[in-house]
Amino acid sequence: MDQPSATNATQTFDPVEFETEPARYRHFRVTYDGPIATVTMDVDPSACIRPGYELKLNSYDLGVDIELADIVRRMRFEHPEVRVVVITSGNDRVFCAGANINMLGSSSHAWKVNFCKFTNETRCEIEDATAHSGQVYVAACNGTTAGGGYELALACKEIYLQDDGNSAVSLPEVPLLGVLPGTGGLTRLSDKRKVRRDLADVFCTTAEGVRGKKAVKWRLVDAVFPRSKFAEKVRARAEALAKEAAEGLPGGTRKPVILPPLAPEVTATSRTYRHVTLTWDDDARTATLTIAGPSEDDVALVERGGEALLEAGADLWALRAFRELDDALLHLRLNHMEVGLVLVRATGDPARTIRHDAALAACRDHWFGREVILHMARVLRRYDNTSRSFFALGDAGTAFAGCLFELALGADRFYLLDDPDQPVHVGLSALSFGALPMHHGMTRLSAHFYGEPESLEALADDTSLKTPEEADEAGLVTVLLDDIDWEDDTRVAIEERVSLSPDALTGMEQNLRFPGPETMDSKIYARLSAWQNWIFIRPNATGPQGALSLYGRPERPRFDWQRV
Amino acid sequence: MTQVSSVDLNSKIPNNVGLSDDPKLRRALEKWLPEYLEWWGDMGPSDFYDKPVFLRTAVSVTRDGWAHYDYVKMPEYRWGIFLAPPKGELTVKCGDEAGRPAWTEVPGEHRNALRRIIVTQADTEPASVEQQRLLGHTAPSLYDLRNLFQVNVEEGRHLWAMVYLLHKHFGRDGRDEAEELLRRRSGDPDKPRILGAFNQPCDHWLSFFAFTMFTDRDGKYQLAALAESGFAPLALSTQFMLTEEAHHLFVGETGLDRIIRRSAELQALDPNGDVRAQGGIDFDLIQRTINYWFSYSLDLFGGEISNNASDFFASGLKGRYREDKYEDHKALSGTYRLPVVEGGRLVEKDVPLRHAMNEVLRDAYVADCERALRKWNKTLEQMGSPTRLTLPSRRFHRHQGIYAGHFFDPEGNLISEETFEKNRRRWLLTPEDNDYLLSIMKPVYEPGKFANWIAPPKRGIEGKPIDFEYVKMHD
């Protein structure tokens, strides 16, 4: 059997690019009508991101989801007038059949895992827009809504299903494929829609799903409407929701901020953006991610307030730099699988970054200022979720401060140089204390000090610039090194890190990065994805006789009945 | 209709499934029966419910019992539940477990698949009654009127047969599904029947005959495949249904043959060979009808390359037509070659045989339809007509499977959408066709008399003469 297959081994293909734009969409149509946008999914079966399968029945692959992510992101910046986003299907009978099974069956483990992570992040972004941007997503399921299709609907605030005696919502992964509904399905069923757990058990083991009134009764959907009235009823609901969502929104001129392509300069070993540089060394299995802080002009601009931000639009440092960081992380994840350790550097003037953050935080009552901060928070969550080791290196010339200090706090270790000749200052800012939460709801600072509440208390609202010694004293540094030790100690640490098992490291890091309580979001990554990724490598799913391998083949799966 | 007592129920429902000793089943049917009668009252041929009809009723599975003829008013028809008597030891006929003893109870592993198979089959039965409910008003003769009603009551009984399986073997889900079967309506945009052809209008007799010829014939092949099921109650139930289905196919095939015969007569009669001028149905229109119903009926077999078909076969739930004629019942290694559209042209492709099981069944069906076409052309030949009718390619005008979304001419050549649309009116039934057919279809209720557009049958029903009063229109 050809499992795992080499079909998606990245080296045989062009790297995946995560940037796209509306003119290039192959799978979605987006229409705007005042405060209501309609996203119509109509997947082009032949436009797959990798060869070897067909995207039938509105099923999706990474390429489809890259477009969806682009739609969700642009909606917030380019269509600030939109209050309700209705997701529906352009297919006659099917809303969405979920992730393409042949694609999953023929993909490498790494591809599957990265695909699932990216799709999960997009669904969390949908919920983030609903919760924080007054852009409420509604699923108008005008046909069969299966697997990942229902999981997409679950990410929406409300779900409406066509009642035609046929259209059902379903999560057939367990009975049909021997895997989990891993794009948040199980978690949102229990934690978001609060479906009774015994009914959820029945639902998740019934391949054909549940339709009509029963789907409403089980809270799987919010309502069912007959086919002939479906569009009209959904529209009426969308209008009512748009009115609700318009209440209490932040102010500012609702002028679109168009996001131009980032267009990095790409070489065989680097991607250079305006503020971010990513370089990689395949032999050493390391990469270096450098992000430059704001300039004095950038700070002056932000200090002029929300409308000035809006004038700057996508050129605003805080938006541009974090978009670049986001793209660099995605590139690293999918196109450089063997890079295990990322060395992170922030440059600039730390005091300036702290001033910048204070000014930006003051723009939170402006819709665009708020969106910029929400975007920073999402990118930083992507950083937390990236299965690479991160070492923040605070050597000479670095400036880990404010929002960039989050990269040090989010890293697995923070090395700081203590050299009186070249003092490296660090500091917290107005954005350090709650504006940029992690997936599990905590700030990176409070997660850092989960076991030391007094250290956290001591730093409350402290945005002063700190010397290396002060920072170390405050507990913000993993290892403080003088200039004599720096070179050798960091080299050894790096070499040691890249020699450890990548699997164990991923597991360890993901456990240690998120101390404290869970939220629905963090459970999706920590519990659901972790189980899913385990099941993905088990013979019962992907072995030669596994259910996922054999789906679509004439043989039927044979299970190893041992419960492990 | 109010509560029916169990004693009543047992006498009302001829059966060989031990209904009197099965309180659970009785309770389920007691609840369902009034709802069924209400549906039959609303959606059956209710304008004729006070007329005695010379009907066949199955009262037992013995040779003389399954076809008991008498005058019955349709509301009093006794819908029975019968399983064909098993011949020898029942086994799983196909798939991974071929040769093992058949299941007498639903195996949990296959429960959902079986329920889906049964519901899909069951849904077609009431659907066709709904499609045909007004045809009595335009019947070309009492003989045909009687045949229509015979088909109607038997489709009703087929629904019973399937509901029995749902009630007996699928618990509460089964009861819910049985109720849903009475809620969906043919052609209703909000509650359509499951399969496309069963939502198409069938509002004149040419369509009725084409429907019983082509669409009921799909039913025959589906039933025959299910008669090979490893789930014994389903196999035995469908085997018995097949005996009734044969009559429906007879009605369709001979009905079209009689129209063709009459059209050939009118063609010869008219100085210009113009059938329409003589008030008959011209051959182009007949050809369009064949094209229309044949293509919709082909859709019913499902996708050419189908995971479901493979699963059903592999699990032993659904076999091939006459599975015992095959040597290899596992069909694990073989392939099936079929033309697929790739890059804008047709290329041959091999797919695993199990995935092509729908296509294998469709092959048997197409061969059977071709046989009927040869017969009709023989009729034309005998009548001295120069016209010949043809069966379109199975790729033509499809809405399901790998050819859906592409355009083909009736010969099966890949063409553009534009070319298809330009020829649509030449190839498929048009609204004007329907108007014309409705204009010539006036009821003929006099014993032995036939509408101008159709020839009489060769013989009557159950040895009765052609001018027998098959339906008593005046008491």
Ligand SMILES: [Fe+2]
């Ligand atoms: Fe039938």
Ligand SMILES: [Fe+2]
């Ligand atoms: Fe029939």
